[in-house]
Amino acid sequence: MQSCRLAAHDISCRRGDRVLLRGVGFRLRSGEALHLAGPNGIGKSSLLRILAGLLRPFSGHVEAEGGMALSDERLPLDVHRPLGAALDFWRQLDGAADVCNDFGLEDLLDVPVRYLSTGQRKRAALACLATGGARIWLLDEPLNGLDAHWATAAQAAIEAHRARGGIAVIASHQPLELQRLEVLPLLDHVG
Numbered sequence: 001m002q003s004c005r006l007a008a009h010d011i012s013c014r015r016g017d018r019v020l021l022r023g024v025g026f027r028l029r030s031g032e033a034l035h036l037a038g039p040n041g042i043g044k045s046s047l048l049r050i051l052a053g054l055l056r057p058f059s060g061h062v063e064a065e066g067g068m069a070l071s072d073e074r075l076p077l078d079v080h081r082p083l084g085a086a087l088d089f090w091r092q093l094d095g096a097a098d099v100c101n102d103f104g105l106e107d108l109l110d111v112p113v114r115y116l117s118t119g120q121r122k123r124a125a126l127a128c129l130a131t132g133g134a135r136i137w138l139l140d141e142p143l144n145g146l147d148a149h150w151a152t153a154a155q156a157a158i159e160a161h162r163a164r165g166g167i168a169v170i171a172s173h174q175p176l177e178l179q180r181l182e183v184l185p186l187l188d189h190v191g
């Protein structure tokens, strides 16, 4: 994987008429990971959307080198199709390897996406991320709904991505067990 980098410069985030966050800044290089920490409603998802270029910052700017992929509660799969066919869409688009086994999805490939349980949906979302070739992963609550086994597996997938030279930015109100993890406490940046 080519090297990548992601930097946020003095970002402020406004939603509606409220400034949620001010002065958020960080720099990440290949292999690094950042935990966006803070309680419900502080603006973690909004900040991820700013990083992804889906939401304009109120002020400040983002610099990125390398493709980005955002994994949030919006599952990027056709809910009317069986999981296998829905994942194939991305695999064919990205020409990527089959990662279903890594996320325990091999027995679910015939199940329509809309029937998947919460944890199964989360594992499918992670499989989409791992299937794509993005070097910068933006993960919104990646452990939500996962049992202990799959929470460990999800974090192992993030570590493997870093070991290949990728970057991970993880919004989570749960503690994460990742090596050399930087933590950005968003409570320090409340607007």
Ligand SMILES: Nc1ncnc2c1ncn2[C@@H]1O[C@H](COP(=O)(O)OP(=O)(O)OP(=O)(O)O)[C@@H](O)[C@H]1O
Pocket: 015, 016, 017, 020, 038, 039, 040, 041, 042, 043, 044, 045, 046, 047, 173
């Ligand atoms: N489109 C919008 N217009 C106005 N306010 C919004 C909009 N979207 C989100 N908000 C508000 O912005 C705040 C931050 O929301 P956000 O989803 O970024 O928080 P979060 O830290 O990810 O929360 P959680 O941990 O509950 O997922 C919330 O108070 C939310 O109601």
